[in-house]
Every structure is written in C-alpha cells, then in structure tokens.
Amino acid sequence: MIYVVVGAGPAGVVAAEQLRKLDPLANIMIIGSEPEPPYSRMAIPYYLTEKIDESGTYLRKADQHYSLRDITIIQQRVTKIDTAMNTVITESGEKYRYDKLLLATGASPSVPPVPGIDLPGVHNCWTLEDAREIVRLARPGASVLLMGAGFIGCIILESLVLRDVKLTVVEMENRMVPRMMNEVSGNMIKRWCEQKGVDVHTSTRADSIESAGGGKLKVNLNGGQSVEADLVITATGVKSNMQFAIDSGLHSDQGILVNSFLQTSNEDVYAAGDVCQGKDFSTGEYTVQAIQPTAVEHAKVAAGNMVRGHRSEHIGNVNMNVLDTLGLVSASFGLWMGAEGGDSSELVNEDAYRYLNLQFKDDVLVGASSLGLTQHVGVLRGLIQSETPLGVWKDRLMKDPMRIMEAYLACSQAQVATA
Ligand SMILES: Cc1cc2nc3c(=O)[nH]c(=O)nc-3n(C[C@H](O)[C@H](O)[C@H](O)COP(=O)(O)OP(=O)(O)OC[C@H]3O[C@@H](n4cnc5c(N)ncnc54)[C@H](O)[C@@H]3O)c2cc1C
Structure with a gap:
C-alpha cells in the first residue's frame, strides 16, 4: 500500500x-x-x-x-x-x-480587510517564520498592537507581556475571548489584563494602518483614536x-x-x-x-x-479550550453557551477573579466555562464527555455550582456501583 x-x-x-x-x-x-x-x-x-x-x-x-x-x-x-x-x-x-x-x-490566518494590513511590520503569529520576525521586532520597550483577543490572540498576548513590550489589544467584540467566555467572564479577563498593564480596547476595530515614518506604524481605530506601534500582530481567525x-x-x-x-x-x-x-x-x-x-x-x-481491514467511527470531539492569560486560567467546554431548553447555574466572584458557569440538558452537564478554577478542568470535561446522569446532584448544582467536584465523585462512584 x-x-x-x-x-x-x-x-x-x-x-x-x-x-x-x-x-x-x-x-x-x-x-x-x-x-x-x-x-x-x-x-x-x-x-x-x-x-x-x-x-x-x-x-x-x-x-x-x-x-x-x-x-x-x-x-x-x-x-x-x-x-x-x-x-x-x-x-x-x-x-x-x-x-x-x-x-x-x-x-491559515484570515487576513482582515483593513487598508495597510500588508505594510512591513504587520505580521501574523502562525508559523515559525512569523515567530522569528516577532522575536526580532518585539524587543523590550517596543510598542506592539495586537489585533484580536480570541483564543490564539490571548495566547500570544501572554508571550508579548513576558517580552516586556508596551502592549495594546484591539478586539471588535464586547469582551475578550468571545468564542470561549460570555460577557461577564470575558470582561473579567479584560480587567485582569488591564491590571497587569495591558491597554485593552473591546468593541473597537482597527480601521486602517499607515506608515508613521522611522519604521513606525499608526493604527487608526474606529472611535477616532490612533495608536503608534513598532509591530502590529493580527490574530483575527483562521x-x-x-x-x-x-x-x-x-x-x-x-x-x-x-x-x-x-x-x-x-x-x-x-x-x-x-x-x-x-x-x-x-x-x-x-x-x-x-x-x-x-x-x-x-x-x-x-x-x-x-488501512484495509480496520474500520472505526469517529464519535466526535468535545470542543474545549484552556487558556492561561497572565496567570488567570480560563476554560470552556462543549455547549458552554447553553443547550436549547436547558438550564444553567452561575457563580461570579469579581474580586477574586473566579467564575463558573454550568449548562445542563435535563440532568446531564453539556457545557461549562470557568475562570480561576484550575482544579475543576478535568472534572468538567469528564462529566460532559461521559454524559453522566447527575440525578439529585443537578438541583444541588443549580443552587451551588461550586459543588461540581462533589457531584463528580458521587456520580462516578454511583456509576461504578451499578456497573
Ligand atoms: C501560536 C499558536 C498557539 C496555539 N496554541 C494552541 C493551544 O494551546 N491548544 C490548542 O489546542 N491549539 C493551539 N493552537 C492551534 C493548533 O496549533 C492547531 O489546531 C494545530 O496545529 C492543527 O494541526 P494540523 O496538523 O491540523 O495543522 P497544522 O499544524 O497547521 O499543520 C498543517 C501543515 O500542512 C502544511 N500545508 C498546508 N498546505 C499545504 C499544501 N498545499 N501542501 C503541503 N503542505 C501543506 C502546513 O505548512 C503545515 O505544516 C495554536 C496555534 C498557534 C498558531
């Protein structure tokens, strides 16, 4: 063969x-x-x-x-x-x-239709070749503008902050990681980044990029403001x-x-x-x-x-993303925005940067998103993937989603006992 x-x-x-x-x-x-x-x-x-x-x-x-x-x-x-x-x-x-x-x-990265996107100094961060250019241009103290605060944008954000650049982030949606986090948790990540010295503009679009002389670029934002940058990185989807x-x-x-x-x-x-x-x-x-x-x-x-003689069906993958943004870990799994006719429960602690959102269909956990709760990542994924019936634990979790670990232990033990 x-x-x-x-x-x-x-x-x-x-x-x-x-x-x-x-x-x-x-x-x-x-x-x-x-x-x-x-x-x-x-x-x-x-x-x-x-x-x-x-x-x-x-x-x-x-x-x-x-x-x-x-x-x-x-x-x-x-x-x-x-x-x-x-x-x-x-x-x-x-x-x-x-x-x-x-x-x-x-x-491959999608190229946003922004005039000036092909100017020298504007890069994707997708290949090793892109990464070499970013290392060359993102020197400590350099001004960098990151277009897009999605999953890939936020991964790059952390690296740029660690390179000691002066970072501005522009995201057209009303929150960070909009395909992973809702308005509450996405804006908690924004606040976290701002506290670490990153300038974050949500609900903002880069309208055009022009050369500002001396190797600098000027990025014009839709609100009329403009930002000077030594490097512009685009992370606006693939x-x-x-x-x-x-x-x-x-x-x-x-x-x-x-x-x-x-x-x-x-x-x-x-x-x-x-x-x-x-x-x-x-x-x-x-x-x-x-x-x-x-x-x-x-x-x-x-x-x-x-391979001839082999045949196995793909049962499908749980869509999941786990992200570490300057030490704040966020995660989303499955139907994190909810299932039709389903129920949800939420815990918000703005001061401690903690967030947990559970989405149920009947008594099965079908989606979740979390912030600042690293110990729950495996449990959330496990419950969604195993489609474990939660029984009485569904109502308990509706009242207090933080009992998810207890629910996991109780329900998996019950499953073992009945197996
Ligand atoms: C900076 C960054 C960080 C990331 N972090 C994470 C993460 O933390 N977690 C996560 O799950 N995912 C992450 N991803 C996404 C992850 O890298 C991709 O989902 C993964 O690489 C997909 O693997 P793949 O083999 O399908 O494609 P790729 O890794 O893109 O490989 C495709 C290959 O095909 C080659 N190719 C394309 N066209 C042709 C052609 N016509 N002929 C021959 N060769 C061709 C390409 O050059 C490439 O080598 C990250 C991506 C980036 C850019």
Missing part, C-alpha cells in the same frame, strides 16, 4: 505514525510545505518567550525519528489532486501516486487550507467535508485536523474545531480507517 499524507503538522505526523503501526510494510510519505522539520504551533509561545529554541518546537525530537520508522518526508507544496489517477501533484510538477491519501493541511482540494473536486463547506469515518467525498481520500469539518461530540454536527487535541484524534481515527 502507498499512503500519502499532505501536511506535516500534528495531524499529519500522528497519522503517519499510526499508519506505520497498523501497516508495517506500507510505503508512507508526508508532504509538507514548510521548510522546517514537522513542528507544533502550540509551542510557538514558548519560543517567543525564549523558554525553548526552534528545535524545542519540533514535534519529534530524535534526529532519526522518521527514518527509523521508514516515513519519508518531502518538503513541497501540493497544488492538485488527480483523483482519477490517485496522484497528488506539487507546485514543482512532481507527482506522487497513492492508494489512500490523507489531507492534513491545517489552516480558515482551512483546502483550495487545492476544492479545485480537485472534493466537497467542502467551512472545511473539507467528511463522513463519520473521516472519509471525504472521494473514497480514497481522508481529512484530519484544522482542514477537516469533523463531528462535534456535543451537537452531532460537523464543524471545524481548529484545536490540537481534535487534530490528533482525527489523525488516529482517519489513519485507522485508511
């Missing part, structure tokens, strides 16, 4: 390793378009704060990791799939035949890297469409990771989650299904 994996991020690497385990004699190759050995974008914040060097971001550290497993790595950009001939074609015209193909090409797949006839929506076996509209082609519109555990719908745990889970399931 010949397996070709396009994309050398976590989804591509985990899939190739899994293919090797399941099919020891197969021919396996990864084709990736970046010049570095396969690396983890999740490690970039540690590189920005100089906790690790570039090699610390590599997904596998041993020199001969891939050659020892007989996995060939080719550095090329794939531009076409010839599904009739089971061949992928790279930008330099090379052709690679496959029996089964996995698309694990990830996502989109799946799938144009070549669409042009090659594969079906797509927000990502490449797959069935519950992660198989695309072509039976020999599978998809995994940020490029894949896979099943969401909580809703049963197909969405792009764009987080690493989902990419890795997709990769394992897809690789299994690519």
Whole structure:
C-alpha cells in the first residue's frame, strides 16, 4: 500500500505514525510545505518567550525519528489532486501516486480587510517564520498592537507581556475571548489584563494602518483614536487550507467535508485536523474545531480507517479550550453557551477573579466555562464527555455550582456501583 499524507503538522505526523503501526510494510510519505522539520504551533509561545529554541518546537525530537520508522518526508507544496489517477501533484510538477491519501493541511490566518494590513511590520503569529520576525521586532520597550483577543490572540498576548513590550489589544467584540467566555467572564479577563498593564480596547476595530515614518506604524481605530506601534500582530481567525482540494473536486463547506469515518467525498481520500469539518461530540454536527487535541484524534481515527481491514467511527470531539492569560486560567467546554431548553447555574466572584458557569440538558452537564478554577478542568470535561446522569446532584448544582467536584465523585462512584 502507498499512503500519502499532505501536511506535516500534528495531524499529519500522528497519522503517519499510526499508519506505520497498523501497516508495517506500507510505503508512507508526508508532504509538507514548510521548510522546517514537522513542528507544533502550540509551542510557538514558548519560543517567543525564549523558554525553548526552534528545535524545542519540533514535534519529534530524535534526529532519526522518521527514518527509523521508514516515513519519508518531502518538503513541497501540493497544488492538485488527480483523483482519477490517485496522484497528488506539487507546485514543482512532481507527482506522487497513492492508494489512500490523507489531507492534513491545517489552516491559515484570515487576513482582515483593513487598508495597510500588508505594510512591513504587520505580521501574523502562525508559523515559525512569523515567530522569528516577532522575536526580532518585539524587543523590550517596543510598542506592539495586537489585533484580536480570541483564543490564539490571548495566547500570544501572554508571550508579548513576558517580552516586556508596551502592549495594546484591539478586539471588535464586547469582551475578550468571545468564542470561549460570555460577557461577564470575558470582561473579567479584560480587567485582569488591564491590571497587569495591558491597554485593552473591546468593541473597537482597527480601521486602517499607515506608515508613521522611522519604521513606525499608526493604527487608526474606529472611535477616532490612533495608536503608534513598532509591530502590529493580527490574530483575527483562521480558515482551512483546502483550495487545492476544492479545485480537485472534493466537497467542502467551512472545511473539507467528511463522513463519520473521516472519509471525504472521494473514497480514497481522508481529512484530519484544522482542514477537516469533523463531528462535534456535543451537537452531532460537523464543524471545524481548529484545536490540537481534535487534530490528533482525527489523525488516529482517519489513519485507522485508511488501512484495509480496520474500520472505526469517529464519535466526535468535545470542543474545549484552556487558556492561561497572565496567570488567570480560563476554560470552556462543549455547549458552554447553553443547550436549547436547558438550564444553567452561575457563580461570579469579581474580586477574586473566579467564575463558573454550568449548562445542563435535563440532568446531564453539556457545557461549562470557568475562570480561576484550575482544579475543576478535568472534572468538567469528564462529566460532559461521559454524559453522566447527575440525578439529585443537578438541583444541588443549580443552587451551588461550586459543588461540581462533589457531584463528580458521587456520580462516578454511583456509576461504578451499578456497573
Ligand atoms: C501560536 C499558536 C498557539 C496555539 N496554541 C494552541 C493551544 O494551546 N491548544 C490548542 O489546542 N491549539 C493551539 N493552537 C492551534 C493548533 O496549533 C492547531 O489546531 C494545530 O496545529 C492543527 O494541526 P494540523 O496538523 O491540523 O495543522 P497544522 O499544524 O497547521 O499543520 C498543517 C501543515 O500542512 C502544511 N500545508 C498546508 N498546505 C499545504 C499544501 N498545499 N501542501 C503541503 N503542505 C501543506 C502546513 O505548512 C503545515 O505544516 C495554536 C496555534 C498557534 C498558531
């Protein structure tokens, strides 16, 4: 068998390793378009704060990791799939035949339609190449403007503060991490950041960027204010890297469409990771989650299904994000904004920066968000994923959500007893 994996991020690497385990004699190759050995974008914040060097971001550290497993790595950009001939074609015209193909090409930052966004000094923070530029420009004392305070923006925010820059954050929604936190908790994070010296503008948009001379940039905000910066970093969302797949006839929506076996509209082609519109555990719908745990889970399931004689269904991933913003840990899981016809309970302690919000459907916990409560992260995820009936604990949690740990222990013991 010949397996070709396009994309050398976590989804591509985990899939190739899994293919090797399941099919020891197969021919396996990864084709990736970046010049570095396969690396983890999740490690970039540690590189920005100089906790690790570039090699610390590599997904596998041993020199001969891939050659020892007989996995060939080719550095090329794939531009076409010839599904009739089971061949992928790279930008330099090379052709690679496959029996089964996995698309694990990830996502790229969306470029906001702001005049001046292509000026020198405006960067994304997505690749190692971007990170090198940020390290060069974000010197202690430099002025940096971060556009976007979503999950990725907030991860970068922490690294920038640790680099001792003068930081301004601009977010068009009315709170920070709007896809993870509601107005109450998102604004608690904002207040926390402001106390640490970050200038945060929510409900604000960057209208245009212009050169201010001397290598500086001027960012004009919609309220009429402008901010001078040595560096502007954009973190305003991502989109799946799938144009070549669409042009090659594969079906797509927000990502490449797959069935519950992660198989695309072509039976020999599978998809995994940020490029894949896979099943969401909580809703049963197909969405792009764009987080690493989902990419890795997709990769394992897809690789299994690519090997003849193996068949396993993807039950869906719980959408979850855990974020450390300057020491304040926030987390959201599943249907954190609530289920239709469901109930919710909330604890707010503004002074202590503590927040807990539980969302129920009948007596099952289906979503949660929390702030400043690190010890609850595993419990919340466990209860949602196991769909444990809470019984009498549902009413107790409606009165006091902080009893979640007690509820978890009581309900899991009850489940063991009845098993
Ligand atoms: C700064 C930062 C911090 C993050 N922190 C977290 C975190 O804390 N937790 C979390 O869950 N997620 C985090 N993420 C998101 C996480 O990195 C992604 O969800 C994850 O990388 C997805 O893995 P993937 O393999 O699908 O895609 P990617 O890692 O993007 O890998 C895709 C690969 O495909 C290659 N490729 C693309 N197009 C082609 C083509 N046409 N031909 C050949 N190769 C191609 C790309 O160059 C890349 O090597 C972070 C992301 C960033 C940028």
